[in-house]
Amino acid sequence: MPSKVRIALDAMGGDVGAAVVIPGAAISLHRHREIEFLLVGDRAKIEPELEKHPALKAASKIIHTDVAVAMHDKPSQALRRGRKTSSMWLAIDAVKKGEADVVISAGNTGALMAMSRFHLRTLPGIDRPAIAGVWPTKRGESVVLDLGAAIGGDAHHLVSLAVMGAAMASVLFDKPRPTVGLLNIGTEEIKGHEEIREAGDRLRAVNLPELDYLGFVEGDGIGKGLADVIVTEGFSGNIALKAAEGTARQMAELLRNEMQRSWLSKLGYLLARSAFKALRDKMDPNKSNGGVFLGLNGIVVKSHGGISSEGFAYAIDVGYEMAHYDLLNKINQMLNREGGALSSVQTAQEAVS
Amino acid sequence: MPSKVRIALDAMGGDVGAAVVIPGAAISLHRHREIEFLLVGDRAKIEPELEKHPALKAASKIIHTDVAVAMHDKPSQALRRGRKTSSMWLAIDAVKKGEADVVISAGNTGALMAMSRFHLRTLPGIDRPAIAGVWPTKRGESVVLDLGAAIGGDAHHLVSLAVMGAAMASVLFDKPRPTVGLLNIGTEEIKGHEEIREAGDRLRAVNLPELDYLGFVEGDGIGKGLADVIVTEGFSGNIALKAAEGTARQMAELLRNEMQRSWLSKLGYLLARSAFKALRDKMDPNKSNGGVFLGLNGIVVKSHGGISSEGFAYAIDVGYEMAHYDLLNKINQMLNREGGALSSVQTAQEAVS
Structure with missing residues (x-):
């Protein structure tokens, strides 16, 4: 029996947010039953989606925040406004704290890189x-x-x-x-x-x-x-x-x-x-x-912003492989x-x- | 009536040489009747091809040489062995002397660039x-x-x-x-x-x-x-x-x-x-x-080495446009x-x- 893989999802990331992220998680969970999800974002948007996927609901915890990094935010803006509060930051934070093995976001690349670098720091020698x-x-x-x-x-x-x-x-x-x-x-x-x-x-x-x-x-x-x-x-x-x-x-x-x-x-x-x-x-x-993202004290997977649930599920699969095989x-x-x-x-x- | 455009062809250049270059010239001549060709290379290989294309023959002069730059020659080798003697050099030389308006070769890129630069020199400011x-x-x-x-x-x-x-x-x-x-x-x-x-x-x-x-x-x-x-x-x-x-x-x-x-x-x-x-x-x-090749005292067109006659004709067309519109x-x-x-x-x- 493979051990659990804990994945933190920025449920507000991407052009659509929860309506793509949550169905995507359900698809990936179907392929990898041992995933546990931390869904980070607005509970009011996550829960209705989660109701449609009982298996996912059973394998997930929600970390609530109503702050989200916008797709057009500059990295510096995102760090200023969303540090310690945004769904993107809190998802990264779960990896930092050891509560998740990998974080996945379809949010804006610059902001995700800036926050990941700021919070997780680079590996020795990188x-x-x-x-x-x-x-x-x-x-x-x-x-x-x-x-x-x-x-x-x-x-x-x-x-x-x-x-x-x-x-x-x-x-x-x-x-x-x-x-x-x-x-x-x-x-x-x-x-x-x-x-x-x-x-x-x-x-x-x-x-x-x-x-x-x-x-x-x-x-x-x-x-x-x-x-x-x-x-x-x-x-x-x-x-x-x-x-x-x-x-x-x-x-x-x-x-x-x-x-x-x-x-x-x-x-x-x-x-x-x-x-x-x-x-x-x-x-x-x-x-x-x-x-x-390679070279950080933690694995961060960036999904395209304008992706379908299938596409987002593939990004989760990649994150799963990375974490599962350490x-x-x-x-x-x-x-x-x-x-x-x-x-x-x-x-x-x-x-x- | 447009004025004549004089094009020097390295008839030995490319993977095949004259058997692609000469039919290519015939195709392009059909589209641009005012071209005059200088065909530079081994007369024994050019003439049999030329016999198949009477209109091209009438519009062409041959400059004979049996020295050819090989496709695998390094630029330095090409310059050492083929300077002043090879079909590539002599075709460039025709532009240098003002006997041609543009030179076209399917020969090796490094050698063509080295010879063009050496012989034609760069434009002021380039x-x-x-x-x-x-x-x-x-x-x-x-x-x-x-x-x-x-x-x-x-x-x-x-x-x-x-x-x-x-x-x-x-x-x-x-x-x-x-x-x-x-x-x-x-x-x-x-x-x-x-x-x-x-x-x-x-x-x-x-x-x-x-x-x-x-x-x-x-x-x-x-x-x-x-x-x-x-x-x-x-x-x-x-x-x-x-x-x-x-x-x-x-x-x-x-x-x-x-x-x-x-x-x-x-x-x-x-x-x-x-x-x-x-x-x-x-x-x-x-x-x-x-x-x-831009930035030289002369227009040099490089065709792919492994090209068809149709493809070589297109390279001639490009050279024609460049020369025709000065x-x-x-x-x-x-x-x-x-x-x-x-x-x-x-x-x-x-x-x-």
Whole structure:
């Protein structure tokens, strides 16, 4: 029998709030019976939704607050107005106090990151947290990070991302030694930013037991599934993610429009419905929903704001996996142990030069 | 009657060489009767192809050389071995000498850039050339640059890219004042690298008559066609391009595979053939083929190496437009005139701070 996994939900987060969050929790609970939920938010909005899902009601506690961070609040505003009172803060606080193993919010990303960082603090050896996402590929799925939390970064930062991403991939994909690639604009060793080359050299030199460093991967290598983990700093990670999402949406729209142009193609669409459904399922942003904040003393999962209950349930699933397989401890162990190894490589290089 | 446009083709460039380049030239000549071609390469390989295309033969001169830059040559190797002798160099040399208005090669990008830079030199005020591409969008097409020529860059570099990209867009899309956006990871003014914010401030302050600066554009804004010109430094530009290309290919493959799964969907595919063809046409890399090197004393167009004759013809079309509408002079005029304006803005800002 697996042990309980305690999940704190910001029930006010997202474009809709409780009416998406609560049904989402019910869907995920159906898949993972051992979840216990802390539902943080306005009792008057949570309880009517909860009445529709008796199993969820039985597995949940409500933490009431009528303060909510707005989707358009700036991080500084959110911290000023919502600290210690908002549903977002109190959900994070449950992790801080050890009352929950993971917190999930569809609230605004900047505010969630600012509050998480402020309250949970970064892990020893980590300066800036990262956002990691699950990217659908030709071969299955890959973890890509950083999707936009921290712009730029030196070799040490990139190596930390590789370690944390590998820990997440090992949990999600059940692989003891996931493959890791560094995003770059060429696969030749001579290309790219100095810090990327240096990070590559370090990862190759330490040859960690928990990750298999493959080298550089170009932008189209992500979708090919060339590595289980793709590492880059937050600017290019965000650009890659948005460019890919934009292209997927653009193609889907184009196809839909073209399909409506003639009776023949409309009929063709009906006949090939299953193929389109499969395409939609595989490229569905709902399915890859759930950005994970890595590098904090606690696991924080960010769901898209404009998501369906199904999508939110997927974000809960991701949070569940992270907590169930103890991602945080894995990361800490790797950082503690390999932090020494990585530093010694650095020292060796410096001694040589 | 339009005047002649003289185009130098590296007939040995690309995975195939003359057997793609010559038929490609024939296709483009059919669309633009006023082109005169200089075909640079091995006469023994060019002439048999040329015999199949009498109209092209009549419009072409051959410059013979049996030296060719290999696709896997490093830029330094190419310069060492192929300088003054290779088909790539001699095609560039034709532009340098004023014997051609534009040069087009499907040869290796690094070698073409190194040779172009070495022989043509950069324009006054431009430190590093850029690669600009035409990106298919929901609204039509946009110019995106830099796609990977120069990594990083300050505000001055980004402003130069904006000016050159706007000149290219005005020529290609026949718009006197194309809209320009700076690629960033958020549309709020506070986000992003310092140099991007500074470039935005400068573009807004000078309010150029030749370009309409709109502000920041996120990665998914490119495909939405939010601006005629999208400006970014070469690392993130290359990542965005490759991520988008990868996603388009991934979706097309996925759809093709799904369509083969059942008799019904195969039949559906047949009926909706026109829709798929339209999709393929619009997202076809052949159609957006033709990266343009901007910032040199001469127009250089790079075609994909593994392209069809149709795709190569499109690259010639792009080169034709650039030369026909005198892109180089436009860029020079804008840089000369606006160089002063941009510097004075900088001075004004410095005086204030």
